[in-house]
Amino acid sequence: MGEHAGRVAVITGGAGAIGGAIAAELAARGHTVAVLDQAGDPPVDLSVADQVHAAAAAVLRAHGRCDVLVHAAAAFDKADLAAVDLAGWRRVQAVNVEAALLLAQAFAPGMAARGFGRIIFVASDTVWSPPAGDMLAYITSKGALIALARTLAVGLGGDEIAVTCVAPGLTDTPAARVGQPAALFEDVVSRQALPRPLAPGDVAATVAFLASDAAAALTGQTLCVDGGLIPR
Template identity: 35%
Template sequence: MNATASPLSSQVVLVTGGARGLGAAISRAFLGQGARVVVNYHRSEAAALALQQEFGGERVLAAQADVTDPAQVASMVARARAHFDAPVTVVVNNALVDFAFDGDARPHADRIGWERFATQFEGSVRGALNTVQATLEGMRESGYGRVVNIGTNLFQNPVVPYHDYTASKAALLSLTRTLAVDLGPDQITVNMVSGGLLRTTDASAATPEAVFDLIAASTPLRRVTTPAEFADAVLFFASPWSRAVTGQNLVVDGGLVKD
């Protein structure tokens, strides 16, 4: 297998947190391109099994694992390889640990505790490290690999200071770039796709409608990005069309953030 002859339809894709919200949109985007998808979930078993039933077991494997636990991730990846008789060659690190975008309820700088930072770092950074380490052997064997990390435009435009979430995603961008350098010789690319507030996911369900309207008015497109639109950019980084792109962060927010 090589980068110029590996369409999405030939890939086994792992989407962490892939059963609901943005993750479900990403899973469906890959399935729409003919890929086989490992829909990872932590607690959303019913949603994951519904996707598996909708598309069939030949296309979807619903797989429970806590991404912060390396043993669980390794077991999930091994199960996926046995199920599809092929290694995972695309990883989308989307799982979000216990977070809601509710600016009114967020802890402010004078009272936020380190434990909230630790929780987000565990999910974003440790989770991504676990999935990369678990899939690296299969990607090297294939001579092809794609890692797409899900970020945020909040570290460029912290319109709402979600300290813990934003710091963890900034760290994930750093990991994205160092992994890109380390894994490039293996023909494995590592990139990030960063969004703003999406209309609407489970995490953004607590956001007041007025906030969505304010964001929409601030974008050149005059609307808030949808999960399906965001997922399109993830497909690009997983495809052969991005074979010379690595270590990059693409902001997909309707043009709100310019750099």
């Protein structure tokens, strides 16, 4: 049955490489997993508040609870300062930050009532070292996620709800490879303290730890899963 049988984990972006690895890892540890994704069944557009509310309500109808919320979905629109438009900016913030807020609002009361909860946001190590100016909306959103997690950790800690972030480095996924030369990945790996490519399973293992009872004393923290590229 796994070490966490009976717990329900909700994963946004669970149809992607990193989100999928997280969903598989938590399922292997006994969680019942619900995936919220634009490519899911049913599809959910996380940039639309009404769809986020409806998806959260559907999870509670189907499973009666959410014990672990993992927000791994991300919009990655690229534009620098001169090119960014407000509609695109708002879509990135809606998917990457606002959906996390709305889902926390939906699920935290039940977590508090049961005296256990884990809320985990997937951020990015680019917050500390932006690699390009055209990642303006994305990196801003990830910084906001970290701030959101720290604030929620203070507000929800009294109800035994831990809120943390995982900040991956450049992880080798099909989406990350699109339009990128192999030399980019090789260069990043060469600058890591641990010179090995990062895989979705690295992020999934860290999320699984944060979702477990072993992480009971951790909240308000961000763990960088980037091979030591950015020591913190």
